[in-house]
Amino acid sequence: MSKPNWKLEKVATTTLALAGNPNSGKTTLFNAITGSRQHVGNYPGITVERKEGTINIKNARVKLIDLPGTYSLSAYSEEELVARNYLIDEKPDVVIDIIDATMLERHLYLTVQFLELGIPVILALNMMDDVKKQGLRIDVSQLSNLLKCPIVETIARTGKGKQELIEVALKHAQEQGNSWKPLKISYGSDIDLALDDMIEIILENEFMTERYPARWIALKFIENDREIISIGKQTSNVADQLLTIVEETKHHCLRTLNIPPEAIIADYRYGFINSILKQNIMIQEKSRHERIALTTKLDKLLVHRYLGPMIMIAVLYSMFQITFTFGEIPMGWLESFFGWISATVTTIVPEGLLQSLLVSGIIDGVGGVMGFVPLIAIMFLMISFLEDSGYMARVAYMLDRILRIFGLHGYSAMPFIISGGIAGGCAVPGVMATRTLKSPKEKLATLLTAPFMPCGAKLPVFLLLIAAFFSEYKAQMMFSITLLAWIMALLVAKLVRSTIIKGESTPFIMELPPYRLPTARGIFIHTWERTWQYIKKAGTVILAVSILLWAAMTFPGLPEQEINQFEDARQVLHSTISDSTELEQAIIKIDNRQGQSALRYSIAGKIGTSLEPLSQLAGFDWRTNIALVGGFAAKEVIVSTFGTAYSLGDVDPEAAETLSSRIAADKSWNKFTALAMIVFVLLYAPCVVTVVATAKESSWRWAIFALVFNTLLGFGIAVAIYQVGTKLFM
Numbered sequence: 001m002s003k004p005n006w007k008l009e010k011v012a013t014t015t016l017a018l019a020g021n022p023n024s025g026k027t028t029l030f031n032a033i034t035g036s037r038q039h040v041g042n043y044p045g046i047t048v049e050r051k052e053g054t055i056n057i058k059n060a061r062v063k064l065i066d067l068p069g070t071y072s073l074s075a076y077s078e079e080e081l082v083a084r085n086y087l088i089d090e091k092p093d094v095v096i097d098i099i100d101a102t103m104l105e106r107h108l109y110l111t112v113q114f115l116e117l118g119i120p121v122i123l124a125l126n127m128m129d130d131v132k133k134q135g136l137r138i139d140v141s142q143l144s145n146l147l148k149c150p151i152v153e154t155i156a157r158t159g160k161g162k163q164e165l166i167e168v169a170l171k172h173a174q175e176q177g178n179s180w181k182p183l184k185i186s187y188g189s190d191i192d193l194a195l196d197d198m199i200e201i202i203l204e205n206e207f208m209t210e211r212y213p214a215r216w217i218a219l220k221f222i223e224n225d226r227e228i229i230s231i232g233k234q235t236s237n238v239a240d241q242l243l244t245i246v247e248e249t250k251h252h253c254l255r256t257l258n259i260p261p262e263a264i265i266a267d268y269r270y271g272f273i274n275s276i277l278k279q280n281i282m283i284q285e286k287s288r289h290e291r292i293a294l295t296t297k298l299d300k301l302l303v304h305r306y307l308g309p310m311i312m313i314a315v316l317y318s319m320f321q322i323t324f325t326f327g328e329i330p331m332g333w334l335e336s337f338f339g340w341i342s343a344t345v346t347t348i349v350p351e352g353l354l355q356s357l358l359v360s361g362i363i364d365g366v367g368g369v370m371g372f373v374p375l376i377a378i379m380f381l382m383i384s385f386l387e388d389s390g391y392m393a394r395v396a397y398m399l400d401r402i403l404r405i406f407g408l409h410g411y412s413a414m415p416f417i418i419s420g421g422i423a424g425g426c427a428v429p430g431v432m433a434t435r436t437l438k439s440p441k442e443k444l445a446t447l448l449t450a451p452f453m454p455c456g457a458k459l460p461v462f463l464l465l466i467a468a469f470f471s472e473y474k475a476q477m478m479f480s481i482t483l484l485a486w487i488m489a490l491l492v493a494k495l496v497r498s499t500i501i502k503g504e505s506t507p508f509i510m511e512l513p514p515y516r517l518p519t520a521r522g523i524f525i526h527t528w529e530r531t532w533q534y535i536k537k538a539g540t541v542i543l544a545v546s547i548l549l550w551a552a553m554t555f556p557g558l559p560e561q562e563i564n565q566f567e568d569a570r571q572v573l574h575s576t577i578s579d580s581t582e583l584e585q586a587i588i589k590i591d592n593r594q595g596q597s598a599l600r601y602s603i604a605g606k607i608g609t610s611l612e613p614l615s616q617l618a619g620f621d622w623r624t625n626i627a628l629v630g631g632f633a634a635k636e637v638i639v640s641t642f643g644t645a646y647s648l649g650d651v652d653p654e655a656a657e658t659l660s661s662r663i664a665a666d667k668s669w670n671k672f673t674a675l676a677m678i679v680f681v682l683l684y685a686p687c688v689v690t691v692v693a694t695a696k697e698s699s700w701r702w703a704i705f706a707l708v709f710n711t712l713l714g715f716g717i718a719v720a721i722y723q724v725g726t727k728l729f730m
């Protein structure tokens, strides 16, 4: 009975929030609905992604929010808190709860919690194509009657049902207005009684009722929800009255049933769901669930007690191999490309400061950053595949028990391995891979320790020193270095988790999703998003730092007088040596000596020299110091700076032997200096790119902490090795 509305009215905006378990198809549906009209940001103050989009339908404006995926509305993870607080504080008009219809029981667990909160909800029964493939049919109208909320069937991948979904959501928003009608589930007599008592106290005192429904507050107290309880404690001492009841109930439950109240509550929620599902909601048209059956079969093998870990090691190892084998090819292209630009600039721009700035400062710096891009892209490609297929969840599941001892999580394994846990990785993609970790504390502990792994850039340093001092024990040394890296990473993780980032470990509530063949499009988008982010964010900072380092190793140039001395020496050679090859050799020697003097004279050289009194404790002289300072830009720089400092000019890998024999012959070096240096290089400050990546994943404070802490730790151990070694054995 709508009358024409003649008044000019501002178009009202309806806000719809997309919520659901991870992997239910939220993002796919969000993209299908909003198309390109979306923007991505973070929730204020935290790095949980926030996606928003606006669409206009008929004469309504609809704002759509993609909430983080959650299994529950408890307070276990940041995602859960973000989703819950968004719903409570922003009060969207309707929540669209996306459900993987092939796993109704599990996914309805979250739905029930929305209903208990009372917010208007409609269900999107997604993955209806898979349901059909399994020979299942779902009685949607019956389910909708029982849950008392509208339901729309969708296939997010093709966009089927999205139109209807929005229309139903808008209609529901109009009908419901702002009224929240919490669902009341019975939790058995003990808990129900306690709830009633608590609700009475809550209502009497108007305890937090302006924000939450009373029964919900009571439930959260019994569920031991850390956020609600701590807000409650700040609000008034009613919290203490409630906690007394909670404590009594807990004792009672433990005494009579030997189950804590949280578990009873979860049981009853599932009971509620099952009572609904029992009423012929799922109708089997074919005889078997194929995907579930396949998953069960695959899991017999893939998470088998003994075979599982072996297969896992093989998968992780091949992933690692593939990343670095295939990464090498495009990395080679990029290297040649930047080499070509370097060469071109060298011919066009006259020799001098400008050329040096362009070539050694800018092009090398940018080239260094871009060089990582293929690795990152390939690695994320494979991680996306393992994630989307469901295998990553199994890896985490298998490793969780061991890593948990050290305050880490099953998902910490991947960053360690990528960073060089099997020797030869790279901490930059490793640090970025910590994104799969949901708990901020476990993520931070992983972020801080992954850079201990022997990455590909540290390897040449180890190889050089092993060749110089331990050439009989090559394999044993490499193995020990890798082992040491793991031990240090786990011990430091344990240390930080029991001191500065103390906190309980998150329970491993991750369920094992059924295996699914990922879509090429999904994987491609994931990979591109993450890679682009790296290029954008790392690019700017790295460029600035590499120009700074260039300046430090260039300025101030040698004084005129000394340059002239070298020039004179060359003149003398020209007039005394007639044989052209001999002359060339002699000239190169002078060039190198000049290079060495200039380096010593530069700011970096001065820093190296001034650090000597301290670094001598670990046996490092000024040349080692410059190499180590340069190694902060990129660990590769260590060997090439050694080359300059030991007057070898450019060092190519083939010539490394000569460099190692020079170092072996140098009086300032012995076995213990080498050991101290190996350990220091393994542990000290992560390279600039890693530091930037760490800052982006956590904060600058933690990135700087890693820088300082790792350097102190590395130095402490290096000094101990050198001092004890030289005192006792020499």
Ligand code: GDP
Pocket (backbone or CB within 6 Å): 020, 021, 022, 023, 024, 025, 026, 027, 028, 029, 069, 126, 127, 128, 129, 130, 154, 155, 156, 157, 158, 388, 518, 519, 522
């Ligand atoms: P989110 O974690 O909830 O954001 O889920 P995504 O949107 O990333 O989707 C998880 C996976 O399910 C992806 O591999 C999607 O391609 C796939 N997917 C999403 N919707 C459907 C659907 O309707 N049918 C099928 N078969 N797969 C879907």
Ligand code: MG
Pocket (backbone or CB within 6 Å): 026, 027, 028, 069
């Ligand atoms: Mg998503």
